[in-house]
Amino acid sequence: MSPARALGLTGVLVAGIxxxxxxxxxxxxxxxxxxxADPDAAATGTLSVFAYQxxxxxxxxxxxxxxNPDLDLKTxxxxxxDEAAAxxxxxxxxxxxxxxLDEMSAFTDRGLLRPIDPAGIEDWDDLVxxxxxxxxxxxxxxxxxxxxxxxGLIYDADEIRPGEIDxxxxxxxxxxxxxxxxxxxxALPAIAETALxxxxxxxxxxxxxxLDEVTQKLIDNREQFRSLWRSDADVVNLFRSGxxxxxxxxxxxxxxxxxxxxxARWVAPEERPLSWVCGFAITSDxxxxxxxxxxxxxxxxxEAQAIRADDGYVVTNPKAVPLADPAARKTADPKSIADAxxxxxxxxxxxxxxxFREFQAQ
Amino acid sequence: xxxxxxPVRRSSRAKRLVQxxxxxxxxxxxxxxxxxxxxxxxxxxxxxxxxxxxxxxxxLTLTNFTDVxxxxxxRKVALTTFEIATAAMLVQLIVAVPLAYVIxxxxxxxxxxxxxxxxxxxxxxxxxxxxxxxxxxxxxxxINEGLMSIGIISQPIDALLFSQFAxxxxxxxxxxxxxxxxxxxxxxxxxGNVFEAARDLGAGWWTTTRRVLLPLIAPGIFISLLxxxxxxxxxxxxxxxxxxxxxYMLGNVVNDYVLEAGDLNRGAAMxxxxxxxxxxxxxxxxxxxxINRLES
Numbered sequence: 001m002s003p004a005r006a007l008g009l010t011g012v013l014v015a016g017i018x019x020x021x022x023x024x025x026x027x028x029x030x031x032x033x034x035x036x037a038d039p040d041a042a043a044t045g046t047l048s049v050f051a052y053q054x055x056x057x058x059x060x061x062x063x064x065x066x067x068n069p070d071l072d073l074k075t076x077x078x079x080x081x082d083e084a085a086a087x088x089x090x091x092x093x094x095x096x097x098x099x100x101l102d103e104m105s106a107f108t109d110r111g112l113l114r115p116i117d118p119a120g121i122e123d124w125d126d127l128v129x130x131x132x133x134x135x136x137x138x139x140x141x142x143x144x145x146x147x148x149x150x151x152g153l154i155y156d157a158d159e160i161r162p163g164e165i166d167x168x169x170x171x172x173x174x175x176x177x178x179x180x181x182x183x184x185x186x187a188l189p190a191i192a193e194t195a196l197x198x199x200x201x202x203x204x205x206x207x208x209x210x211l212d213e214v215t216q217k218l219i220d221n222r223e224q225f226r227s228l229w230r231s232d233a234d235v236v237n238l239f240r241s242g243x244x245x246x247x248x249x250x251x252x253x254x255x256x257x258x259x260x261x262x263x264a265r266w267v268a269p270e271e272r273p274l275s276w277v278c279g280f281a282i283t284s285d286x287x288x289x290x291x292x293x294x295x296x297x298x299x300x301x302x303e304a305q306a307i308r309a310d311d312g313y314v315v316t317n318p319k320a321v322p323l324a325d326p327a328a329r330k331t332a333d334p335k336s337i338a339d340a341x342x343x344x345x346x347x348x349x350x351x352x353x354x355x356f357r358e359f360q361a362q
Numbered sequence: 363x364x365x366x367x368x369p370v371r372r373s374s375r376a377k378r379l380v381q382x383x384x385x386x387x388x389x390x391x392x393x394x395x396x397x398x399x400x401x402x403x404x405x406x407x408x409x410x411x412x413x414x415x416x417x418x419x420x421x422l423t424l425t426n427f428t429d430v431x432x433x434x435x436x437r438k439v440a441l442t443t444f445e446i447a448t449a450a451m452l453v454q455l456i457v458a459v460p461l462a463y464v465i466x467x468x469x470x471x472x473x474x475x476x477x478x479x480x481x482x483x484x485x486x487x488x489x490x491x492x493x494x495x496x497x498x499x500x501x502x503x504x505i506n507e508g509l510m511s512i513g514i515i516s517q518p519i520d521a522l523l524f525s526q527f528a529x530x531x532x533x534x535x536x537x538x539x540x541x542x543x544x545x546x547x548x549x550x551x552x553x554g555n556v557f558e559a560a561r562d563l564g565a566g567w568w569t570t571t572r573r574v575l576l577p578l579i580a581p582g583i584f585i586s587l588l589x590x591x592x593x594x595x596x597x598x599x600x601x602x603x604x605x606x607x608x609x610y611m612l613g614n615v616v617n618d619y620v621l622e623a624g625d626l627n628r629g630a631a632m633x634x635x636x637x638x639x640x641x642x643x644x645x646x647x648x649x650x651x652x653i654n655r656l657e658s
Binding site for chain 1: 435438439442493496497500501502503520523524602603606607608610614615618620621622623624625626
């Protein structure tokens with residue numbers, strides 16, 4: 001190879017790679033995504049879905065794949081909405097993303113979502129939580145609520161007698177010192193639960209003094225906690241290996257723990273459980289909006305919602321309840337969380353994150 | 363005649379200069395694109411005001427750096443990280459030096475199989491390795507069960523897991539391969555006769571180790587420090603999974619900045635600061651280890 005050719009090749013390589021490095025910014029649109037002209041036509045092309053792993057199980061997606069054989073459905077999982085938003089802002093492309101109502105700003109602040117036309121979702125008018133805080137940005141719908149759940153207490157009935165646990169305050173009871181784990185994949189649950197134990201009635205809107213009080217309580221009781229759990233698999237392992245006997249969590253998680261042979265029980269705390277709602281949104285970079293609508297439409301249908309019900313989640317379409325396994329119907333009924341405290345994004349959430357870091361850094 | 367020969371010499375000299383540069387150009391370009399360009403992007407993010415602070419477009423600022431440095435919480439975590447990483451590095455050196463000595467001078471035909479085993483051990487998925495440690499160190503783990511079965515303890519020792527001790531143990535074993543191999547490489551370069559000479563002159567094993575072995579393997583230790591000590595500061599999986607409420611390290615801080623707070627700018631600033639400190643550490647280690655021995 002001559003020097004000139006080598007230099008030329010080098011130039012091409014540098015230009016190519018640098019241009020690739022420069023890619024990744026959002027080139028999306030914020031106009032309402034148009035629903036498919038023919039909602040009954042099978043979807044084609046490629047559809048990329050970015051969601052929590054338990055929302056993209058084969059059990060849930062296989063019927064959709066069978067109904068749309070010419071569609072190439074690609075899925076990728078994440079651990080938290082902040083992680084998803086950070087990856088998308090960094091150039092990860094998806095057509096549909098799962099977003100939870102208490103973490104919407106992670107997406108909206110970066111302009112990652114495209115408004116949805118509810119007319120494109122057949123069961124929209126049946127969905128509960130469709131008017132919940134976070135679903136809309138102004139008048140525009142950003143996310144279709146598809147699953148929900150309460151956050152209460154999980155205990156091992158082989159170690160703790162049923163009836164002993166009835167309050168978030170039990171997480172701080174010295175009788176269970178060193179046998180408790182606290183959710184730590186994001187700051188909100190631990191801080192809100194601790195606030196409730198302090199008698200604070202609106203745990204989603206803490207004053208700076210209240211947040212300080214909560215932080216101090218967590219720090220003062222650091223030895224109380226055996227570990228901090230950061231994923232479902234993590235807390236399942238903690239129970240199964242006998243490390244803990246008590247943790248915060250929901251009924252779906254309790255079912256997963258029971259599947260490993262632990263006699264785990266779920267209880268709603270007397271302060272009222274917290275509740276979360278998550279759904280699917282169309283991204284501002286979505287290339288296949290027709291398929292995106294069809295997927296969300298399927299997930300909102302009673303049949304798909306019944307599958308979620310059997311997995312221990314609260315459904316958002318009440319028509320799914322009669323279709324669910326009889327054992328799961330009570331938990332799946334949206335009425336079961338009617339009295340719960342909805343998890344909403346605190347206005348000063350960055351301060352919450354910092355407070356939780358302060359607790360962990362002690 | 364002389365006037366005609368000058369352009370030929372110039373052309374030849376230019377060719378001599380350009381040719382190696384041209385052939386080195388491709389790897390240099392790849393290095394620039396895949397190493398330097400992402401670093402520059404990260405620096406750009408760290409110098410940007412960012413969405414969280416209301417910025418639109420690129421707004422040059424040093425606020426992310428000053429915020430990260432002035433935060434007393436970060437300084438506290440940095441101290442904890444320094445303690446854990448240093449303890450883990452010391453444990454690894456204490457294990458690696460004798461192990462490398464045995465492999466280099468005593469293992470004979472087992473030399474290659476032992477090295478291969480070390481490399482294979484490193485191939486194990488880090489998550490699997492961490493969970494294996496949890497099974498060993500846990501309340502119902504092999505160590506607690508073993509100690510209880512022979513009557514040494516009556517209650518499980520909780521401090522074995524979900525503690526700074528557990529983080530140190532896991533980190534110490536996670537990078538052992540990268541500690542042993544450079545030291546082994548340095549030992550292989552030593553003429554075995556120097557140990558005999560030391561013995562002939564009346565030096566005991568400790569004096570031989572201190573005055574002969576350690577100075578000669580200093581370059582290997584330096585390479586180990588670079589390969590292992592610096593990454594120890596950025597690890598976040600081990601503290602998250604075995605640290606419980608007491609293993610929060612700098613890697614977790616960056617993780618929380620980016621994935622929890624969504625603050626890519628301060629996360630990038632924190633990473634750049636750690637990178638600069640690592641470079642300073644490398645310079646100090648270079649001086650201490652007198653790596654110029656390699657050149658001689």
